[in-house]
Amino acid sequence: MERSELAVFGAQEVRDLLDYPSCIEVVREAMMALSRGETRQLLRTMIHMGEGRTFAQMPGALSDQGMFGAKMISVFAQSDNPGVRRHRGLVTMFEPVEGKPVCVADAEEVTHIRTAAATAVATKAMARDDSRVLLLMGTGGQVHSHLEALPLVGTFERILIWGRTPARAQSVVDVWRNRLPVEVATDAQAAAVEADVICTLTGAHSPVLLGEWVRPGTHVNVVGSSGPGPVEIDNDLVAASRFIADSRASALDAAAEFLAAKAAGLIADDHIVAEIGEVLLGQVPGRQTADEITLYKSLGHAVQDLAAAAHIFEKHQSRIKT
Incomplete structure (x- = not known):
């Protein structure tokens, strides 16, 4: 059997590899690429599974020749605090040459960091x-x-x-x-x-x-x-x-x-x-x-999540090569 080369990044690995200054720049570039029409993404789809329980899927590609993948995430209200929702899931990335999956990253941590990074980009541009x-x-x-x-x-x-x-x-x-x-x-x-x-x-x-x-x-x-x-x-x-x-x-x-x-x-x-x-x-x-x-x-x-995950993977690859 072919040995799996799939890299897995848990929450701590995401935090280690996706610092806020870098993510702000990554998200900024992704937002511009989206508006230039370079990226591909479908609208988020949601499956509602009862009060306070949603499963969402967000597929996309960074470009026709770039990495592609999807975020799959559950958004569940917390039983001990109904006003708070917890996002748990995975971002899965594929490389564009052979179409192989290359990494899986903790979606909750990616979402936390890239959402705040996007707010920072918008605030800098508009405030x-x-x-x-x-x-x-x-x-x-x-x-x-x-x-x-x-x-x-x-x-x-x-x-x-x-x-x-x-x-x-x-x-x-x-x-x-x-x-x-x-x-x-x-x-x-x-x-x-x-x-x-x-x-x-x-x-x-x-x-x-x-x-x-x-x-x-x-x-x-x-x-x-x-x-x-x-x-x-x-x-x-x-x-x-x-x-x-x-x-x-x-x-x-x-x-x-x-x-x-x-x-x-x-x-x-x-x-x-x-x-x-x-x-x-x-x-x-x-x-x-x-x-x-x-x-x-x-x-x-999706493009924000995929750009963040691609950055995590590329930074990981550069570390293991040195």
């Missing part, structure tokens, strides 16, 4: 240069990955952590207080009024951020909801914002907040101004004025 106050809404795993990524692209003098359970927000602050200027925000509205950049990172089913709270000039990253149904922000904020998607096709299919505002008759499909890749390529401005409310809707797409 005002003088943004100094960051508000993170949520207390799950993504708040920690965003605390790793966002300080790499901005100078934040205050970082506010808000959660529906204040004790959980305090726990986040306790972890980070020696590294970053973090503090608990007990009132979501008051925190939003102060913030220059806001990230919604929750599993909320109804809005935790309202348009009437958001000041002109704020940049908002809407990250927590990855399919139709649960919304983190209200229709007014969607309608008031300059709306940029990670993938236009994905947003039209599954961006819950966009779809809700559209169903309410407040916006049409052309409210999606651009993909973030078009902004990065200089084809469309991410921000036109200092007073504009800009919004990046992050659904995540």
Whole structure:
């Protein structure tokens, strides 16, 4: 039998090989490649298996001649904390010469890192240069990955952590207080009024951020909801914002907040101004004025995961060759 050369990267190996500065650049390049039409991917498909239980598949190719593969992931609500969802799964990669599978990586860890990296890319491209106050809404795993990524692209003098359970927000602050200027925000509205950049990172089913709270000039990253149904922000904020998607096709299919505002008759499909890749390529401005409310809707797409996994594999290969 042919000896298997399949490399397997668990969570710790992913963390060792996929550092945040590198992932930010990898995701940035992947977003531009998507908008240039160089990559191939299908829309995410989901099999719902009862309340709080979903199995999702995300296939794609980095180019016609590049590595290809798929992410398969389960998104399950946690029995001890129904408001928190856990992403578990695998990213499987194939090489483009013989079509052999070459690696499997822990999808949960890849997702944590590349999602925060994508937010960082969008924030750098769309937030005002003088943004100094960051508000993170949520207390799950993504708040920690965003605390790793966002300080790499901005100078934040205050970082506010808000959660529906204040004790959980305090726990986040306790972890980070020696590294970053973090503090608990007990009132979501008051925190939003102060913030220059806001990230919604929750599993909320109804809005935790309202348009009437958001000041002109704020940049908002809407990250927590990855399919139709649960919304983190209200229709007014969607309608008031300059709306940029990670993938236009994905947003039209599954961006819950966009779809809700559209169903309410407040916006049409052309409210999606651009993909973030078009902004990065200089084809469309991410921000036109200092007073504009800009919004990046992050659904995540296969190309981001595959580019991150390809980077992990290539870095591993270079290490074993030296």
